[in-house]
Amino acid sequence: MTQARLTVTLPEHIWIGDVSRKHPEAVFKIMTAVPDSGAAFALLKLQTSEPDALIESIDSHEEITELSIIQQTAQEVTIQVETVSPPLLHLSAQASGMPIEFPVEIADGQATVDVTGSHERLSELASQLRNFDLDFNIEYIQERLHTTQLLSETQQELVLKAVELGYYDTPRDCSLTDVAEAAGIAKSTCSETLHRAEETMIKHFIDDIPTPIESERRISAPE
Template identity: 45%
Template sequence: MAQARLLVDLPDGPWVADVSRAFPDTRFQVLTATPGDDAGFALVRITSSDLDAVLTAMRAHETLAEVSVMANDGDVATVQIEAGTPLLLVAAQRSGVPIEMPVAIERGVARIDITGDHERVAEFGRQLRAIGLEFDVEYVQQRINPGGSLTERQRELLFAAVDRGYYDVPRRTTLTELADHVGIAKSTCSETLQRVERTIVREFVSDLPRQPLETDADATDS
């Protein structure tokens, strides 16, 4: 299995390309996306210091049939949208490789993570070019699947922790700040991250070849 991350330059026209370029400091995260017969439906998290203006621009965009605000915390809103089927989903369907969520979009560029056999991953790239989308490949690597058994909520918290620099050295955010950002208690945040870390480490280790640990006595005998 191969895992790839692509940075796709979205063309002008689709709402997320136009609005994200008009508000370059705004971050869009597509949490779920479902194609329909004539339209696509998605749940999108928007982080912006000018959230009201962003929502106004979305409602005014001709490609959006519906914008429903599900939650609004001032600088972060979760909205449900209905629009034409996104080109990225078209490429995914044609190549038979799923796009991993969330998809982050800023300044008209979408960060796409995909996993599949090498041929399907390559076909996804060919399909993107076939529908006129340009992209850069950030990386392609052999997939070791730590975190494959995480729940959706655990994944969301992990992505938030990474995005906000909780695992940077030195850390760019504290546990308290991270908990406040995702809207949960600090104790819940700490316990959830511990479960996430335990799961990822165990799954990662299970994929590694085991070798006996050389002790000081073994080194002396040799």
Template identity: 40%
Template sequence: MPYAELTITIPESVWISEVSRTHPDTRFRVLAATANTATGVARIEILGENPENISEKLREYDTVTDLTVFETKPEMNRIQVETTVPLLLTSLQESGVPLEMPFEVKDGQMTFEATIPQETLSNLGKTLDKFGIQYTVERIQQETESDSLLTERQRWLLDEAIEHGYYDTPRRTTLVGLAEDLDIAKSTCSEVLHRAEERVLKEYRNGDDTISSEFAMFSD
């Protein structure tokens, strides 16, 4: 099954594209989202300088019908947005591609990563073309069965964490230090590592059914 990494350029007509281009250093981290043909709802973290001002600017868009602020910090606002133009979400849903959360939008672009069947990947390209959404294929590779446990991004970050001593005892780096060294957000680093660790531990537990019986033997 192929692993694909695409950089999707969000059309300028979409509000998140325009506001992220106006504030190119701000990251819009989409935590959850759903959409149909008419409306869309997204839970978003605005990460950067003056997030409250950006939240207020979002209210000015005609396509943003409702905006609720859930949490405010000096460089983070967590909001929920309702919109009448969920173009990006509907295009991905129509192609049958599961959108893994969270994902980030920055300066009008988002990076899409997925391990999906070849037919679904082809449908994604056709659907993006249909909606006039530009994209660049950064990487496509066929994942072997032995590599299918983790995504490419998860393997990369897990390897980097090991190399930087994040799993050493005592640790040679912190989560913040690892994120800074790799030039990624702390929240993204934590999320990707957690998902990788979850998959590895569950696979280990599922594949080691003899442990409980061995302990039972010695318990007598």
């Protein structure tokens, strides 16, 4: 399973791109969105020090046909909007079969998009973004393995037992001897089994931390 994060530059004349560039300090979080034929509906949380000005800018944009304020505080507003055109990000996701994870965060015309799926779907998403003339950068790509693929059954059971007893709490609620007794094994066996499991998980975590250069090398998408 491939996980990726992309930064997508929203084009001009798209309402959320225009408004977020006009208010670069504001953070837009798309909680959910439903494309429709010739329209779209979205629920957003807006984080800003000037909520009234931001709402006015959104409501006055030509693409917005309806705006409702769901909840408002001094620095956060939840709104529902209807627009005249479906969001290009979601059209790209639909066309590629790669669902976008919510919330999608947008600031100053840049959308941070997280996706999870096969490498082939990710490549297709990249192609669809290009088809819709959406510029993007790949922040990272990483392959995720399920824990059952990392640890043996014995290691999994012992790690779960140790967590349950509070061995990994700070401060610890039990000792290594307590874990060994609860598992019905010798303390030395318990220590070695936990150490090997910890080594596997830590090394996998370190190897799983991508760099932008590695990410660019690991994706191949047709132009």
